[in-house]
Amino acid sequence: MPALLRADLTQVLRNRGIVIWVMAFPIILATIFMFVFGDYSSGAGASAEVGLVESPGAEALSEALDALAEGDDPLLTVRRYANEGDAEDAVLAGDVCAYVTVGDDGSPRMLVSPQDSGTVSQAVVQLVLDRYQQVAATLATVAERDPAALASPGAAEALAQALAGDDVLTERLSVLRAESGEFQRYYYAMLGFSSLMGAQVALLLVTSKRADGSEVGARRQVGATRPALQLATALLASWLVCLACQLVALAFIRFVVGVPLGGREGLAALACAACALVSCAIGAAMGALPGIATQAKDTLLTILTMGLSLPAGLFGTPSLELSDWLWANLPWVQAINPAAQAGEAFYRLTFYDSLGPFAASVASLVAVSAALLVIAALFMRRQRYARL
Amino acid sequence: MQEIVSVSGLVKRYGDTLALDHLDLRIARGEIFGLLGPNGCGKTTAINCMLQLLTYDRGSIELFGEPMSPTRFDLKARVGVVPQQVAVLDELTVRENVDAFCALYVRDRRERRRLVDEALDFVGLTDHARQRPRRLSGGLLRRLNIACGIAHRPELLFLDEPTVAVDPQSRNAILDGILRLRDEGATVVYTSHYMDEVERICGRVMIMDAGRSVAEGSPDELKRLIDVGEKIVVELAPPSEGTLSGLRELECVRRASYADGELRVDCAPAPHALLDVLGALEASGERPGRVWSEPPTLNDVFLELCGRELRD
Numbered sequence: 001m002p003a004l005l006r007a008d009l010t011q012v013l014r015n016r017g018i019v020i021w022v023m024a025f026p027i028i029l030a031t032i033f034m035f036v037f038g039d040y041s042s043g044a045g046a047s048a049e050v051g052l053v054e055s056p057g058a059e060a061l062s063e064a065l066d067a068l069a070e071g072d073d074p075l076l077t078v079r080r081y082a083n084e085g086d087a088e089d090a091v092l093a094g095d096v097c098a099y100v101t102v103g104d105d106g107s108p109r110m111l112v113s114p115q116d117s118g119t120v121s122q123a124v125v126q127l128v129l130d131r132y133q134q135v136a137a138t139l140a141t142v143a144e145r146d147p148a149a150l151a152s153p154g155a156a157e158a159l160a161q162a163l164a165g166d167d168v169l170t171e172r173l174s175v176l177r178a179e180s181g182e183f184q185r186y187y188y189a190m191l192g193f194s195s196l197m198g199a200q201v202a203l204l205l206v207t208s209k210r211a212d213g214s215e216v217g218a219r220r221q222v223g224a225t226r227p228a229l230q231l232a233t234a235l236l237a238s239w240l241v242c243l244a245c246q247l248v249a250l251a252f253i254r255f256v257v258g259v260p261l262g263g264r265e266g267l268a269a270l271a272c273a274a275c276a277l278v279s280c281a282i283g284a285a286m287g288a289l290p291g292i293a294t295q296a297k298d299t300l301l302t303i304l305t306m307g308l309s310l311p312a313g314l315f316g317t318p319s320l321e322l323s324d325w326l327w328a329n330l331p332w333v334q335a336i337n338p339a340a341q342a343g344e345a346f347y348r349l350t351f352y353d354s355l356g357p358f359a360a361s362v363a364s365l366v367a368v369s370a371a372l373l374v375i376a377a378l379f380m381r382r383q384r385y386a387r388l
Numbered sequence: 389m390q391e392i393v394s395v396s397g398l399v400k401r402y403g404d405t406l407a408l409d410h411l412d413l414r415i416a417r418g419e420i421f422g423l424l425g426p427n428g429c430g431k432t433t434a435i436n437c438m439l440q441l442l443t444y445d446r447g448s449i450e451l452f453g454e455p456m457s458p459t460r461f462d463l464k465a466r467v468g469v470v471p472q473q474v475a476v477l478d479e480l481t482v483r484e485n486v487d488a489f490c491a492l493y494v495r496d497r498r499e500r501r502r503l504v505d506e507a508l509d510f511v512g513l514t515d516h517a518r519q520r521p522r523r524l525s526g527g528l529l530r531r532l533n534i535a536c537g538i539a540h541r542p543e544l545l546f547l548d549e550p551t552v553a554v555d556p557q558s559r560n561a562i563l564d565g566i567l568r569l570r571d572e573g574a575t576v577v578y579t580s581h582y583m584d585e586v587e588r589i590c591g592r593v594m595i596m597d598a599g600r601s602v603a604e605g606s607p608d609e610l611k612r613l614i615d616v617g618e619k620i621v622v623e624l625a626p627p628s629e630g631t632l633s634g635l636r637e638l639e640c641v642r643r644a645s646y647a648d649g650e651l652r653v654d655c656a657p658a659p660h661a662l663l664d665v666l667g668a669l670e671a672s673g674e675r676p677g678r679v680w681s682e683p684p685t686l687n688d689v690f691l692e693l694c695g696r697e698l699r700d
Contacts, residue, residue: 003491003500007480014479208477211441215475219536222439223492224465230492 001233004225008237011208012201022201022242026194026249030187034257037183048121049077051087051099058102064132065100075124087111097121100129107133176351178262185347187259189314189323192342194249195275196305198242202283203301205234207294210380213287214294231380235280242276262350267358271345274365278338281372288379305339312339341365390417391453392544392575393438398447400433400599407433408444409599415592420566420576422590424583424686426694430599431579432472435546438577439469451544465493468542472549472579474533476521483508483517486535493540507539510565527558534562538569545569546577551585563589583687593686597694607686614692616684617642617655620665623677624651631672640664657684 012018047069052062068075079096081087087099091113098112098121108129112122143150207213209230211221221227250272253259261268282304286297309315311334313323326334334340345361352358395413399406408430415421423431436442438449440458449456451463476485486504494500508514511531521529534550547566551559559582566589570576580586586593587607594604603610617640627646635644635651640658644651651669655661662681669676 003487003495003497007477007484007488007491010484011477011479215471215473216477218441219469219471219475219489220492222441222464222467222469223489224461225492226461 001229004230004233005237008205008234009241012204012237012241015204018201018204018241022194022198023245023248025197026190026245027252029190029193030249030253030257033183033186033190037186047074047077048124049079049096050121050125051079051081051090051096053081053084053087053099053101055102057104057106060136061100061102061108061132065128068128076128098125100125106136177353178260178350180351181259184259184350185313185320185343187253187257188346188350189309189312189319189339189343191246191249191253191272191275191346192312192339192344193305193309193314195242195246195279195342196282196308196339198238198245198276198279199282199286199301199305200298201241202235202238202280203287203297204283205238206231206284206287206376207297209234210287212290231284235284238280238283239276242279243273246272246275260350261346264349267349267355268346271342271349271358271362274345274362274369275338275342277369278342278365278372281369281376282338284376285372285379288376290379308337308339311337312343314339314343335364336368338365338368341368391415392417392451393421393577394448394450394453395434395438396448398434398437398444398449400430400437400442400444407599408437408447410447411596411599411601413594413601415575415577417575418570418573419591420570420578420589422586422593423577423579423596424581424586424593424690425596429596429694431596432548433599434596435548435577435579439467439546440464465540466543468537468540468545470534470537470545470547470550472552474521474529476529476532476536478521481518481520482513482524482532482535485521485532486539489536490539503539503541507535510538510568511535512561527554530554530558530562534565542574544575544577548579549581550578551580551582559585583685583690587686595690595693602693603689607689610686610689611684612657614684614689615656616688616692617657617661618684619682620653620655620662620679621682622651622653622665622669622679623649624669624674625649627651627669627674628672631669631674634668634672635665638664638668 050065052058052065054062062078062080065076065078069078079090081090081099084099084101087096087101088111090096091099091111092115094113094116097116097119098110101109101111103109110122110125110129139150149155208216209220209227211218220230223230247269250261250268254261254265254268282301286301286304289297289300292300310319311322311326313320323334323340326340334344341361341364345358345365348357348361349355391414393413393415395411398408398411398413400408411430411434413434423434425431433442437444438451438456440456440460451460452466454460454463456463477488480488483504486507487500490500490503490507494503505514508517511534513528513531513535516524516528521532524532530550530552534547537547538545550566551562554562563585566576566578570589578586578590590607592604592606593610595602595610603613605613624646632644632646635641635653640655640661641653641664642656643654646652653665655665658664662679666676666679
């Protein structure tokens with residue numbers, strides 16, 4: 001058995017298709033994700049440029065805006081204009097997204113270009129002004145009802161700062177045990193995708209063991225080693241290779257990309273083992289299909305991989321929405337989809353307090369694997385000594 | 389002499405097609421047995437049935453005096469196979485390939501290493517041991533195919549057209565190797581379309597057609613079965629029509645024709661055909677140049693028994 005295992009491992013590790021699509025491709029895909037999502041993330045932090053018309057009574061607003069224009073990642077960039085005419089020209093020229101003036105009653109007004117309204121930057125400025133007015137109104141109410149509260153030096157400023165913060169009336173709660181990022185689900189879906197890609201390994205090895213799969217298979221079948229032992233060796237080799245590939249991909253997205261696993265890296269390795277089992281089972285079932293040429297099986301496997309990865313949420317927002325819809329409305333479809341279950345296993349492991357949902361995903365993967373292996377065994381048994 | 393292969397009344401059908409029609413076959417220990425026949429006559433089917441790669445509808449197969457079945461791994465351990473198409477793993481080196489197939493028969497690593505070395509030496513691939521199959525020429529690939537089948541020292545070896553598409557030097561080396569295996573005690577079942585090869589190495593031959601045995605015996609016995617004698621070729625100036633008529637009237641002559649300065653005479657089996665033909669030429673006043681006579685070949689036997697028309 002060690003010699004058979006060594007030969008199988010050598011065969012797989014030197015196969016160019018396996019090296020590219022099973023070993024390297026998940027790393028390449030994760031790298032592409034990293035650069036694409038990295039650009040999105042950096043783009044989200046761009047500050048909104050706003051104009052301020054300097055006038056008597058605008059000092060408080062000016063200070064408030066300046067406070068938001070400070071720091072490494074400022075929300076605003078403030079440009080000052082001596083009069084409304086200059087500010088209007090700047091808006092029309094696109095130098096700023098809007099300009100702000102302070103009216104006689106002390107309330108701010110925001111003016112935008114009619115040709116360019118409703119932008120995200122303008123919404124940010126509007127939100128800032130709304131918050132400014134809320135704080136001003138609250139301070140006026142406090143001054144009216146409890147003047148003593150603002151009597152001490154700096155009290156008004158401290159209260160204003162406190163009111164301007166996010167955590168005054170709202171407590172931030174998270175139902176997830178780790179902070180969820182916008183793009184993490186893609187990486188988990190990618191792990192599910194790569195587990196299906198790994199089925200090529202078992203397909204290659206099973207085909208090369210079956211008399212009806214290849215000339216080499218026929219030659220092996222007339223040997224003095226039981227076909228069942230040869231197939232068991234092939235599946236073990238497949239599982240080892242797929243597990244190694246999954247672990248490498250997992251390590252890459254965890255330590256290079258920085259995708260969290262909620263401090264449960266050990267259990268993530270267990271999920272990889274279940275994913276590798278699914279890979280073997282799919283490859284074995286595909287390899288045992290009767291009456292189909294090996295190249296056609298390769299094509300079928302590629303179609304299956306893409307097809308099952310779609311509802312797993314790999315291919316962008318529509319794919320994620322489809323995934324969510326299926327989980328909500330047809331959960332059994334997702335339960336038998338190994339790509340969806342594999343991605344979900346990593347998601348549940350990372351974000352859920354309880355390990356129950358993770359265990360359910362792993363159990364689902366094992367059950368699907370067992371079912372596919374039984375199907376493969378039935379196919380192989382039926383063709384055992386059939387026509388070549 | 390002990391029978392290594394014993395096949396009785398073997399019937400194999402593919403749907404309505406009868407691939408093997410009550411085939412009987414006996415092969416004794418130490419012989420090289422040739423299995424001949426046109427394409428689709430059932431040679432490979434018969435071998436695959438003997439190897440239990442195919443089920444069969446009726447009949448019995450015994451190897452080494454014991455009934456063969458798909459689970460007789462003890463019998464399979466004594467059998468080697470060299471398939472018609474090169475069946476090796478492209479990802480493994482020459483040595484790794486031989487070792488991988490030998491490992492199906494021999495568990496012990498040291499023993500296997502020795503056997504692999506001997507097999508590589510036997511087929512002359514020691515210098516190519518670290519190369520991958522795709523770097524080998526057609527002849528070397530065929531030799532690797534053979535090494536993978538013989539490394540475990542089988543007592544019974546099936547060779548299915550092992551010399552297809554190889555150069556004369558490689559073919560010669562392969563045939564010498566098969567004779568050496570026979571000398572070392574192996575029994576060989578050999579199929580080929582090259583009659584000269586079969587005539588050279590096989591002690592007994594079966595000619596199959598349409599799944600049946602149409603003749604069996606040693607090459608000489610088979611030649612005696614057919615009504616074909618020697619072929620006489622005479623270098624000659626263009627003979628008269630009377631000379632050709634005279635030759636055709638001889639009892640031992642089947643056909644006589646003249647072309648390109650050569651008179652060709654196909655004879656029936658006769659003890660003095662050459663003398664009779666030369667006597668007739670002398671009587672007609674012809675002056676022969678060089679003369680040579682070819683005895684009937686296995687190819688003549690094959691064409692006589694299986695017909696000369698093209699098959700699908």
